Amino acid sequence: MGNRKILLILSSPTASGKSYVALRVADHIPVEIISADSRQIFTHMTVGTAKPTKEELAAVPHHFIDELEPGTPWNAGKFASEARIVIEKIFDRGRVPFVVGGTGLYIKALIEGIVDVPAVDSALRRSITNRFEQEGLDQLVGELRKVDPTGSEIIDTKNPRRVIRALEIYYMTGMTREEIQSKSNDPLQYPVLWFGLNWNRDALYKRIEERVDHMLERGLIDEVRAILAMGCPKHANALQSVGYAETIGYLEGKYSGEELIQRIKKNTRRFAKRQITWFGKNEKIRWIDIRSNEDLDNAALRIVEQYRALAK
Numbered sequence: 001m002g003n004r005k006i007l008l009i010l011s012s013p014t015a016s017g018k019s020y021v022a023l024r025v026a027d028h029i030p031v032e033i034i035s036a037d038s039r040q041i042f043t044h045m046t047v048g049t050a051k052p053t054k055e056e057l058a059a060v061p062h063h064f065i066d067e068l069e070p071g072t073p074w075n076a077g078k079f080a081s082e083a084r085i086v087i088e089k090i091f092d093r094g095r096v097p098f099v100v101g102g103t104g105l106y107i108k109a110l111i112e113g114i115v116d117v118p119a120v121d122s123a124l125r126r127s128i129t130n131r132f133e134q135e136g137l138d139q140l141v142g143e144l145r146k147v148d149p150t151g152s153e154i155i156d157t158k159n160p161r162r163v164i165r166a167l168e169i170y171y172m173t174g175m176t177r178e179e180i181q182s183k184s185n186d187p188l189q190y191p192v193l194w195f196g197l198n199w200n201r202d203a204l205y206k207r208i209e210e211r212v213d214h215m216l217e218r219g220l221i222d223e224v225r226a227i228l229a230m231g232c233p234k235h236a237n238a239l240q241s242v243g244y245a246e247t248i249g250y251l252e253g254k255y256s257g258e259e260l261i262q263r264i265k266k267n268t269r270r271f272a273k274r275q276i277t278w279f280g281k282n283e284k285i286r287w288i289d290i291r292s293n294e295d296l297d298n299a300a301l302r303i304v305e306q307y308r309a310l311a312k
Contacts, residue, residue, distance in 0.1 A: 127239075
């Protein structure tokens with residue numbers, strides 16, 4: 001392996017096999033995995049985020065998994081700044097940083113810096129909207145004045161939609177709209193080798209349905225019940241994620257167990273479709289066609305081969 005410093009990235013939709021491929025790459029290259037998943041960083045959220053197993057975490061160093069309590073603020077800006085520090089340390093150890101995950105905004109912020117106001121995060125918007133309905137507009141306006149005093153003087157604070165959007169931008173990025181617009185481009189200083197796993201849509205949806213069934217068998221409902229019993233508010237952003245939000249509705253008696261299953265499957269498919277659209281626009285990604293689980297091992301070998309060729 002050469003001495004050239006290269007950042008490896010693997011991103012694609014949920015249930016596409018990213019973690020499996022990353023671990024197979026680790027059989028050949030001394031990588032440390034940086035999770036670019038906005039939910040795996042939270043403790044107790046294990047089943048519903050499909051975290052690597054304890055054995056897998058022990059076999060390969062992982063970062064940004066099980067580091068924060070649910071409800072703790074975490075966003076693209078914080079991820080980007082902290083991940084850059086971790087990347088430097090990994091290179092200093094003579095190892096290879098491997099960013100793996102499906103949260104596109106996090107990866108964009110890491111390698112490009114945040115220079116655009118981000119699009120809607122549906123889970124975060126649900127969280128803030130639920131708080132508006134439960135706590136009222138004045139509570140949200142007071143919060144906005146603390147985190148974005150300048151913005152709160154500019155926007156119409158009597159308009160719930162504008163207040164919710166301003167808070168959404170701050171909690172997604174860790175910056176105010178003004179800071180984002182004034183921030184100069186701050187690209188990562190290392191070359192990037194970025195891969196994606198390209199599944200047939202029907203095959204991916206079948207994997208999603210199987211994963212949802214497996215999560216429920218492994219105790220997703222009990223996991224959500226336990227998190228709520230710890231005192232985490234149900235409107236916390238982390239719990240507005242697909243799988244968790246629907247399970248909270250089930251625990252509140254809003255629908256049956258069978259409807260819970262179908263809601264999670266439908267919303268996960270929708271989430272995957274949004275991810276496909278996001279990553280599909282990125283010309284930097286080298287797509288690897290996957291037709292079956294057997295192709296995942298070949299994908300890992302392809303990543304290893306292209307990395308070694310570039311690292312010479």
